[in-house]
Amino acid sequence: MNTMHQTLTVALDERSYPIHIGCGLLGRAELWRPHLNPKMGAVVITNTTVAPLYLDKVLATLAELGCPAFSVVLPDGEEYKSWETLNTVFDALLENRCERGTTLIALGGGVIGDLVGFAAACYQRGAPFIQVPTTLLSQVDSSVGGKTAINHPLGKNMIGAFYQPKLVLADLDTLDTLPPREMAAGMSEVIKYGLIRDPAFFSWLEQQAAGLMHRDKALLAQAVYQSCAHKAEVVARDEREAGERALLNLGHTFGHAIETGMGYGSWLHGEAVAAGTVMAALLSEQLGWLDQAAIERIKALFRRVGLPVDGPWLAATPLATAQRYLELMRHDKKVSAGILRLVLLQGIGQAVVSADANDAAILQAVQAGLAVAPSVLSVPPTQI
Amino acid sequence: MNTMHQTLTVALDERSYPIHIGCGLLGRAELWRPHLNPKMGAVVITNTTVAPLYLDKVLATLAELGCPAFSVVLPDGEEYKSWETLNTVFDALLENRCERGTTLIALGGGVIGDLVGFAAACYQRGAPFIQVPTTLLSQVDSSVGGKTAINHPLGKNMIGAFYQPKLVLADLDTLDTLPPREMAAGMSEVIKYGLIRDPAFFSWLEQQAAGLMHRDKALLAQAVYQSCAHKAEVVARDEREAGERALLNLGHTFGHAIETGMGYGSWLHGEAVAAGTVMAALLSEQLGWLDQAAIERIKALFRRVGLPVDGPWLAATPLATAQRYLELMRHDKKVSAGILRLVLLQGIGQAVVSADANDAAILQAVQAGLAVAPSVLSVPPTQI
Structure with missing residues (x-):
C-alpha cells in the first residue's frame, strides 16, 4: 500500500504540470528532481502546525537533491492569509536574496498554498512554485488549478492571481496527522x-x-x-x-x-x-x-x-x-x-x-x- | 497638428492591444469606447499632481460614454510606489464595491502606471486596466509591455506581475505641463x-x-x-x-x-x-x-x-x-x-x-x- 502512486496532468500547454498522489511521496526525490533547479535553490514555506511534522522530511529530500534551501514558518490559520503575512514572506525572500529562479515550496493546507502561490506569482514578477498539500481540502481542491490569493477584511480571496504551480505532490501519509x-x-x-x-x-x-x-x-x-x-x-x-x-x-x-x-x-x-x-x-x-x-x-x-x-x-x-x-x-x-x-x-x-x-x-x-x-x-x- | 494621431499594436494574440499616440486623445471618446464596459464602471487612479490637470477631462469622457466612474487620488512620488499605497487602492476598490469587471484607469506617470497595473493584476485575480501615461517616460516605456510592480525597501520593482493593459492612450498634450x-x-x-x-x-x-x-x-x-x-x-x-x-x-x-x-x-x-x-x-x-x-x-x-x-x-x-x-x-x-x-x-x-x-x-x-x-x-x- 505504501508504494501506491498515481499521476494526473493538468493540461495547460507550456504551463502543464503533474499531480502525484500517493503514499510516502515527500521522500521520493525522483518526483521532485525534474521540477527543481539546484543552482537556484528553494524555500519551504509552511506553518507552525505542519513544520514539526513534515518540514524536516522535505528539507532532507531537497538536501538529497543537492538543492540549497531554507524555510519560513508562518502562524497557522485562515486569519493569517493576509496582507501582513504575505509581506513577511517577501521580507524573508529578499533578506535571503532569493532570485526569481528560486522555487517556493508551499507545505501545508489551503491557506499556505493560496498565500505561497500568490507570493510566487508576485515575487520578482513570478517565481516557480510547488504545491505540497498536507490537508484533504488542499489535496483535492485548492492546490490544483492555480487560484492563489489572500483575504481582505472586506472579502475573501479578493487579492490574488491565476498562477500555476510546477508540480503538485499530494502525499496521503500527511493525512494521518490531520485533525x-x-x-x-x-x-x-x-x-x-x-x-x-x-x-x-x-x-x-x-x-x-x-x-x-x-x-x-x-x-x-x-x-x-x-x-x-x-x-x-x-x-x-x-x-x-x-x-x-x-x-x-x-x-x-x-x-x-x-x-x-x-x-x-x-x-x-x-x-x-x-x-x-x-x-x-x-x-x-x-x-x-x-x-x-x-x-x-x-x-x-x-x-x-x-x-x-x-x-x-x-x-x-x-x-x-x-x-x-x-x-x-x-x-x-x-x-x-x-x-x-x-x-x-x-x-x-x-x-x-x-x-x-x-x-x-x-x-x-x-x-x-x-x-x-x-x-x-x-x-x-x-x-x- | 492637434489632430495628429498614430496607432500601434502590441501583438500578443488574445491579449493584443492598441497604443494611440497623438494630441487631444483624452477627450476622444471613440478611442476609449471599445475598451470600456459602461455596465461595469471604471475607476480613475491618479496622483495629486496630475488630478488638477487632467482628471476632469478623463471623467468627462467617461461620462460622455455613460460609464459610471469614481477617482482615487494618491500622493505623488516614487516613494509611494509601495505596499501601503497599493493597499489603499484595494481598500477604495472594495469600499466602492468594484467588481472584477471594473476597469482601472491609470492616469499619470510611471509610478501610477506600475502601481495601478499591479493593482489590476491582483484585484479579484485580474481586472481590466487602461494606461493613460502623462509623462514622457511612461509614454515611451513603462505604459507599454505589461510590466507592473511596486517597490520593496530592499529592491525596486521586486513585487509585481506581467499584466497587459487593454489600451494605452498617450496624449502628447499632457507633456505641456511636464516639469x-x-x-x-x-x-x-x-x-x-x-x-x-x-x-x-x-x-x-x-x-x-x-x-x-x-x-x-x-x-x-x-x-x-x-x-x-x-x-x-x-x-x-x-x-x-x-x-x-x-x-x-x-x-x-x-x-x-x-x-x-x-x-x-x-x-x-x-x-x-x-x-x-x-x-x-x-x-x-x-x-x-x-x-x-x-x-x-x-x-x-x-x-x-x-x-x-x-x-x-x-x-x-x-x-x-x-x-x-x-x-x-x-x-x-x-x-x-x-x-x-x-x-x-x-x-x-x-x-x-x-x-x-x-x-x-x-x-x-x-x-x-x-x-x-x-x-x-x-x-x-x-x-x-
Whole structure:
C-alpha cells in the first residue's frame, strides 16, 4: 500500500504540470528532481502546525537533491492569509536574496498554498512554485488549478492571481496527522465534485463515507484521485473561470458570507461550503429544480462525514441574518454588473451557473438553511 | 497638428492591444469606447499632481460614454510606489464595491502606471486596466509591455506581475505641463532605444535634441512613436523577458542601485538610468567593445537633454561607493545563480546581455562613472 502512486496532468500547454498522489511521496526525490533547479535553490514555506511534522522530511529530500534551501514558518490559520503575512514572506525572500529562479515550496493546507502561490506569482514578477498539500481540502481542491490569493477584511480571496504551480505532490501519509474537523472540511470539497458533475462518485461516497473518515488509504487514494481528475479536467478547459470553472464554486458564495460574517478562522472553509451548499440546494428546490429527496441525501452525506448543514446566525433574527448574508454575498467575485450569479443544482451531479434567483428567493433560502436557534452565533460548528 | 494621431499594436494574440499616440486623445471618446464596459464602471487612479490637470477631462469622457466612474487620488512620488499605497487602492476598490469587471484607469506617470497595473493584476485575480501615461517616460516605456510592480525597501520593482493593459492612450498634450526635469528623465528611455537597437534613431535624436526639449509636438510624436514601436516589437517577441526583452534594461541595473542607494524619490528613474547607462558604456569600453568616441557621443546627448552622466557617491570613498553599488546590484532581478547579467554595448545601436564582466571590472566601471566629488551625495542631479 505504501508504494501506491498515481499521476494526473493538468493540461495547460507550456504551463502543464503533474499531480502525484500517493503514499510516502515527500521522500521520493525522483518526483521532485525534474521540477527543481539546484543552482537556484528553494524555500519551504509552511506553518507552525505542519513544520514539526513534515518540514524536516522535505528539507532532507531537497538536501538529497543537492538543492540549497531554507524555510519560513508562518502562524497557522485562515486569519493569517493576509496582507501582513504575505509581506513577511517577501521580507524573508529578499533578506535571503532569493532570485526569481528560486522555487517556493508551499507545505501545508489551503491557506499556505493560496498565500505561497500568490507570493510566487508576485515575487520578482513570478517565481516557480510547488504545491505540497498536507490537508484533504488542499489535496483535492485548492492546490490544483492555480487560484492563489489572500483575504481582505472586506472579502475573501479578493487579492490574488491565476498562477500555476510546477508540480503538485499530494502525499496521503500527511493525512494521518490531520485533525478530524479538518478531515471533514476536506470531504466537503470531495462531495462537491459528485454534486456538480459525477452522480456515480456521489453514490460511491455515500457508500464509502465511513471508510474514508477512518482514513483507509486505498479509499482516500481513490477519492483524491477522482477529485483531482475532475478539477484538472475543468481547469484545463477553463483556466481563468470564463465559464465552466465557476461550477466549482458550488456553495462558495453562501460559504464566503459565512466565513466573512463569522470572522476568518471561526468556521473552516469546508464547513462553510457545506452549509452554503445546503442553502444553494434549498434555493434550487425553490426554483423547482431539485426535489426534497435530493436535499435529504445531500444533508445526510454531509452529516455522516461530520459537517454542519445549518448556517450560523449573523444577526438577531433570521431575516436580519439573511439580509446580512445577502450583503456579504454581493461582495463576491462572481457578482457581475450587480447581478449575483450562483451555482445551483438541477439534480445530484448536475450544477449550473444561474442568475435566476432574485433577492427575495435568496433571502428565503438563507432563512430556510439557518440553524433553528441563534445560539450557534458564536459556537463552532458540530465536530465529529 | 492637434489632430495628429498614430496607432500601434502590441501583438500578443488574445491579449493584443492598441497604443494611440497623438494630441487631444483624452477627450476622444471613440478611442476609449471599445475598451470600456459602461455596465461595469471604471475607476480613475491618479496622483495629486496630475488630478488638477487632467482628471476632469478623463471623467468627462467617461461620462460622455455613460460609464459610471469614481477617482482615487494618491500622493505623488516614487516613494509611494509601495505596499501601503497599493493597499489603499484595494481598500477604495472594495469600499466602492468594484467588481472584477471594473476597469482601472491609470492616469499619470510611471509610478501610477506600475502601481495601478499591479493593482489590476491582483484585484479579484485580474481586472481590466487602461494606461493613460502623462509623462514622457511612461509614454515611451513603462505604459507599454505589461510590466507592473511596486517597490520593496530592499529592491525596486521586486513585487509585481506581467499584466497587459487593454489600451494605452498617450496624449502628447499632457507633456505641456511636464516639469523640465521629468521631460529630461523621459528622454533617457527614448535615447535607450537608439542605443540598444537603432543607430539611425540615435543620430536623429542628436540632431533633434533641442527641438524635442522645446516640446515640438511633431518631433515628440515621432520620438514617442518610434520608441513605442521598438518596445511593442520587443514585447511581442518576448513578453516575459526570457531573452531579448532584457536588452531594454540597459543602464537599469546600475540605475536601480542609484535609486535604491539614494532613497526612492531622490533621483528620478530616468536620471539614474542615464548615469547607469554611462557606467554600462564604460564597462563595455573596458571589455574592448566600445570606443572612447562612442562614450563621448552618449554622454554628450545625455548632457544636451539635461541628464546627469556621473553617478552619485553612496559612501565616503569611490571604492566603498563602488562596493555599495555592487551590493545593491546583486539584489537585481536579473541576477541568476548569483551571476550578474548586465546589458552592455558592442556599439551604438547594438546591445547584448552579458555575464562576462567580473566583480573587479564592475567596481572599476562604477568608479570611472562616479562624479569627481562626493558633494553630490545628497544633492539632486543637474537640472536643465
